[in-house]
Amino acid sequence: MSRRPAHIAMIGVPAVSHVLPSLAVIRELVARGHRVTYANDPAVADLIKATGAEFVPVTSVLPVADNNWPDDPIAAMGLFLDDAVQSLPQVRAVYDADPADLYLYDIGAYAARALAESQGRPLVQLSPTFVAWEGYAEEVAAPLRQLPGADEYWARFGRWLARCGATTTDVETFCGPPSRSLALIPRAMQPYADKVDTATVTFVGPCFGPRGDEDTWTRPAGARRVLLVSLGSAYTRQPEFYRNCLAAFGDLPGWHVVLQIGRHTDPRELGTVPPGVDVRTWVPQVAVLAEAGAFVTHAGMGSSGEGLSAGVPMIAVPQGAEQFMNADRLVELGVARRIDTADASPEALRTALLELVDDPDVARRSAELRARARAEGGTARAADLVEDALG
Numbered sequence: 001m002s003r004r005p006a007h008i009a010m011i012g013v014p015a016v017s018h019v020l021p022s023l024a025v026i027r028e029l030v031a032r033g034h035r036v037t038y039a040n041d042p043a044v045a046d047l048i049k050a051t052g053a054e055f056v057p058v059t060s061v062l063p064v065a066d067n068n069w070p071d072d073p074i075a076a077m078g079l080f081l082d083d084a085v086q087s088l089p090q091v092r093a094v095y096d097a098d099p100a101d102l103y104l105y106d107i108g109a110y111a112a113r114a115l116a117e118s119q120g121r122p123l124v125q126l127s128p129t130f131v132a133w134e135g136y137a138e139e140v141a142a143p144l145r146q147l148p149g150a151d152e153y154w155a156r157f158g159r160w161l162a163r164c165g166a167t168t169t170d171v172e173t174f175c176g177p178p179s180r181s182l183a184l185i186p187r188a189m190q191p192y193a194d195k196v197d198t199a200t201v202t203f204v205g206p207c208f209g210p211r212g213d214e215d216t217w218t219r220p221a222g223a224r225r226v227l228l229v230s231l232g233s234a235y236t237r238q239p240e241f242y243r244n245c246l247a248a249f250g251d252l253p254g255w256h257v258v259l260q261i262g263r264h265t266d267p268r269e270l271g272t273v274p275p276g277v278d279v280r281t282w283v284p285q286v287a288v289l290a291e292a293g294a295f296v297t298h299a300g301m302g303s304s305g306e307g308l309s310a311g312v313p314m315i316a317v318p319q320g321a322e323q324f325m326n327a328d329r330l331v332e333l334g335v336a337r338r339i340d341t342a343d344a345s346p347e348a349l350r351t352a353l354l355e356l357v358d359d360p361d362v363a364r365r366s367a368e369l370r371a372r373a374r375a376e377g378g379t380a381r382a383a384d385l386v387e388d389a390l391g
Helices: 015-033 044-049 073-095 110-119 136-144 150-163 239-249 285-289 301-310 322-334 345-359 360-375 378-389
Strands: 006-009 035-040 052-059 100-104 123-127 182-183 202-203 225-230 256-261 277-280 296-297 314-316 336-337
Touching: 006 015, 006 110, 015 035, 015 044, 015 123, 015 378, 035 044, 035 073, 035 360, 044 052, 073 110, 073 136, 073 150, 073 225, 100 110, 110 123, 123 378, 136 239, 182 378, 225 239, 225 285, 239 256, 239 345, 285 301, 296 301, 296 345, 301 314, 301 322, 301 360, 314 322, 322 336, 336 345
Parallel strands: 006 035, 006 100, 035 052, 100 123, 123 182, 182 202, 225 256, 225 296, 256 277, 296 314, 314 336
Antiparallel strands: none
């Protein structure tokens, strides 16, 4: 421990894809002797408590339990504002009496910034996905202002800022780039990386921690190659896609297939499962990727970064949100093939796999990107930077 212990508070949202990327950082800060509290919904309490942090229950209204997100982007943005409005009194009830020396927060946790500004405390964003770049406001944010319902959304946000205690009352500034951000992704996955303000943003890459018994995986005897198939945590109700994967990969000589289907798919919907396929509702993805020769992924930012850090070629089958952009980026990097779900026939999947694993250029690029991602510092560097922000 190189500095005095401090109270560091993390305020997040209960989407698993937003919680998992920073858990190793939280665990490291606890190990360094800091008192770390973590405010989030009870749905993710077990994940948080496993880090050693003190869990602070804050009920969320985000539809993460059933993944029933609206297709309309303004409506989706409105849900995060609704969550901030109702969660701010909850975090104030805890932290006004027990303020943190430093607040960490997820990109969707607007209440965290309002709280920190009202207390005059330092604030660091932990971003599980790409960050804004020079021109982002004009290229991405401005078109959203033209959508139906946008004017009322911005007006409602402004009314909340005027009364919530934040010192930043301009909506675009409040929702714009933070004064300090740690991007928990490889810089290679960042759009327009050369236009990102590195004075405020540091790419630390995916952050991994020590593995417990539940985070280990052993390659079966006789498996020369391992293929992981996973669509993450949100878009897993895809029985037809899984059946296509069984047809594509189930009889490949020397391959062992780990097929994660999530909790919304009944294994009986898959039909006959070949003996070389291991069907699971959940797997320790980082541990499996350490042994894998290829990865079929939805191209979520967390999975994309973990695939790059493992140096594993990927078949990207994007399902929603930024995953289509991520899939295209992986292709641009020379380590993946993109196949949209409608085109993911057994023949297309098998052809893509065999082309990827037999291509020496893909192997070379995968090794290069693996080295670059790991050189960004990961968990230890992120924790160092958090400590630096304490002053």
